[in-house]
Amino acid sequence: MSRAYNFAAGPAALPEAVLKTAQEELLEWRQAGASIVELSHRGPEFLQVAAEAEADLRRLLAVPDDYAVLFLAGGATTQQALIALNFAAPGQKADYVVTGHWGKTALKQVKPYVDSNVAASGEGDGFRSIPARAGWRLSEDAAYVHITANETIHGIEFRPGWGGKADNDAIPDVGEVPLFADFSSSIASEPLDVSRYGLIYGGAQKNLGPVGVSVLIVRRDLLERAGQPRADIFNYASHLKAESMLNTPPSYNWYLAGLVFKWMLAEGGVEEFARRSQEKSRLLYATIDGSGGFYRNDVDPSVRSRMNVPFFLHDEALNDRFLADAREAGLISLKGHKVLGGMRASIYNAMPVEGVRALAAFMQDFQKRYG
Structure with missing residues (x-):
């Protein structure tokens, strides 16, 4: 059976070329004598994988030097x-x-720690x-203003002209x-001016790789904030100092994400x-x-997501x-x-x-048969 077209929201489809590379390298990575998932995260082989992944992501997203890049365990909710x-x-x-379900989730996660203010809601x-x-x-x-750049469930995305804006700027001025910003489901889908944000984060399992690893891009000066009392494992500055290896990282997930970055660059970039x-x-x-x-589709056309399209029969x-x-x-x-x-x-x-x-053709045919 040939592979289907997979419209899953996450864990989502990975590029077939990436899966084939991972398949070829699964038993042995570059004559190392073992799979990358079996090798120490502090060994030269994985350190090479980690360095290449960061360099490729920086190139892909044009990340400025005054921003740190972290690869962390867990998803965006963490x-x-x-x-x-x-x-x-x-x-x-x-x-x-x-602006949707994941914005509500983000708010829920911080309630034990901060006096959260709902500055606006589309509910x-x-x-x-x-x-x-x-x-x-x-x-x-405020310590910061948080937005969800793309709402995976409700199909809402900050697009040029949102909220009646007259200009073509999709980024809110705060x-x-x-x-x-939570960019889990739209990162690397178009050019992004990282310098307009203090922090960008996202789970990898939609556009960047497999489930189990997150990417966080943060302006370095913000890491100097004291924040609140917390264990060292929850301290971003400590993770940066340890090059995202404060503890054993999800190394295979990180490796797969790195393959996705290389594939995106080879395909022409963002x-x-x-x-x-x-x-x-x-x-x-x-x-x-x-x-x-x-x-x-019930979403205002000016903010319809390019990544997640909910629709109803x-x-x-x-x-x-x-x-x-289907x-x-x-x-x-x-x-x-x-x-x-x-549907979505x-x-x-x-x-x-x-x-x-193929989906559009199927939908048109289904309508002819059942309309």
């Missing part, structure tokens, strides 16, 4: 809790802009839009307070993936919008048939998240344009 401990002083406020309209910047209620003395993302998302939204109501009784027929057609993992229901197609960097074309 980092959401650690951010408050590392960067907010006891009693200091932190501002959160909540009132079911997370179908992003509140205009003019209405945000920011604190003057003044002198550092902007922190500029090429931005082009592909536009092509894929436009094709899928056109299929939905052109269905005459057979399919629908006009008759929920067709859901199981849609999923079964699987038979080689299209898998299209069931929507339980929070929202319906996640079209990250590893999803080829051909996969979205």
Whole structure:
């Protein structure tokens, strides 16, 4: 059986070329006599893997020298809790802009540690839009302002023109307070001005690699903050000093992420993936919008995600048939998240344009058969 087109939201599809390389190197990595997963993380072989991964990620995202890059165990939710401990002083406020399920999750993780202020929330309209910047209620003395750059479940993304903005800037202006952003599901999908953020983080299992490792990019001067009392293992500055090896890291996950970085660079980098993302998302939204109501997406078009496209059939009784027929057609993992229901197609960097074309053709055929 040939591999299906996998629209999973995370763990998500990995590039086939990466999987083949990992397969070839699984028993022995570069004449080392053993697999990279069996070798010491402090040995010269893995140190080479780690150094190449950081260098490639810096090149891919154009990370400035005054930003540190960390590879950490756990997912983005773990980092959401650690951010408050590392960067907010006891009693200091932190501002959160909540635009979907993962924004709510981020807020939940910090409640034990900081006086969190919901500066804006899209929950009132079911997370179908992003509140205009003019209405945000920011604190003057906040430790940081946190946003979720792309909401994986609700299909909301900060795009140029969000919230009625007249310019083409997708990044909110929050003044002198550092902007922190969860980029788990959209990182490396287009050029990104890292210098506009104090901190960027994300679980790797959507655009960067496998589940089990996270990437954190942080302005070095912020690591000088005292934060709150915490164990050393929860201290980002200690992880940086130990080159992300304060304890045994998820070495195989890190290695696989490094292979993904090399693949993205070889494919043309973030500029090429931005082009592909536009092509894929436009094709899928056109299929939905052109269905005459057979399919629908409820998100404000100005903030529709390029990565995660939730959609609903006009008759929920067709859901199981849609999923079964899609699987038979080689299209898998299209069931929507339980929070929202319906369907969801996640079209990250590893999803080829051909996969979205196949999905669009299937959706059109399904409508003809059941419409």
